[in-house]
Amino acid sequence: MIPWGPRRGARTEAESGRTGASSWMNLKELHVWLEHARIESSWMKTTKNERSPAVREFVAAADEYCHLIESHRRLSRQKFLSRISFVLPRLYSAALHLPSIDSKGDFEEPRLSNEDWQVLFKNLRRKLGPHDRYWEFFNPYVKDDPVTRSLADDLADIYRDIQPGLKLYRYGSKGARGAAIWNWRFGLTSHWGHHATDALRALQQLRSEYRL
Numbered sequence: 001m002i003p004w005g006p007r008r009g010a011r012t013e014a015e016s017g018r019t020g021a022s023s024w025m026n027l028k029e030l031h032v033w034l035e036h037a038r039i040e041s042s043w044m045k046t047t048k049n050e051r052s053p054a055v056r057e058f059v060a061a062a063d064e065y066c067h068l069i070e071s072h073r074r075l076s077r078q079k080f081l082s083r084i085s086f087v088l089p090r091l092y093s094a095a096l097h098l099p100s101i102d103s104k105g106d107f108e109e110p111r112l113s114n115e116d117w118q119v120l121f122k123n124l125r126r127k128l129g130p131h132d133r134y135w136e137f138f139n140p141y142v143k144d145d146p147v148t149r150s151l152a153d154d155l156a157d158i159y160r161d162i163q164p165g166l167k168l169y170r171y172g173s174k175g176a177r178g179a180a181i182w183n184w185r186f187g188l189t190s191h192w193g194h195h196a197t198d199a200l201r202a203l204q205q206l207r208s209e210y211r212l
Contacts, residue, residue, distance in 0.1 A: 055181060058094040059169060062162050062184075065091045069120070069159045072127055078210070080127055084155065085203040091162070092196045095188045098181055107168065107179035112160045120159065124152035134202040154199035161192035 065087050072080050112120075125132050128151055135146040165180035172180070187193065 052099055054094070054097040054099060058091075058098055058184065059166065061087070061091040061094040062166055066159060066163045066166065069124075069155060073123060075127075077127060077129060077131075081131065081203070081206055081210075085207055088158075088196060088200060088203065091158075092193070092200065095184060095193065098185050098188070101178045101182040101185070107172065107176050110164050110167070112163065117156060117160055121152055121156040124155055125150065128152055131202075131206055134205070136198050136201070149198055149202075151199055151202050154195040154202075157195045158192045158199070161187040 068080075068083055068087055075083065132150055132152050134149055134151060136149045137144060137146055162184065165184050168176045169180040
């Protein structure tokens, strides 16, 4: 006589419930583990990017550029123009190789005040003298009249966009270093990169005319 009860190997309703709950918990734990792994992988990638040779090259070029701008009053006009015509191309070239950073996070760079920028701009304009103003097209692919530009304005704006990131990169946390790189890359395409390429065209003309 076969006793009444579940067949051999069959699960009771309670056992099935426990197994289902266990499977659900395992899936949840797996999801959490995968999310942690994704975050850690992203963090490691960002950390590696922050210390890459390309970033170190840009930081060195930015240091050289900012030091030259800060010490321009101690140089003659020709010496300053000669130095900046070497330093600025290096800065622009290094910026093209900066790695991509996902986000700048919540870090804000301490910007140069408008008053300090005005002082720097006026000093640079005096240093450049007759070589400050030049003609340029706002968009070289659009037929339009040329506009007058200021080399002093270009150099001062590049400094204002580049210099704050150096402090953030050196003395900030890992996230702060990533924010500095993000801002440098963003400014390259949206602001200071345009000033750099305009200034390079003017400096090239001065090099060929005055043998800097």
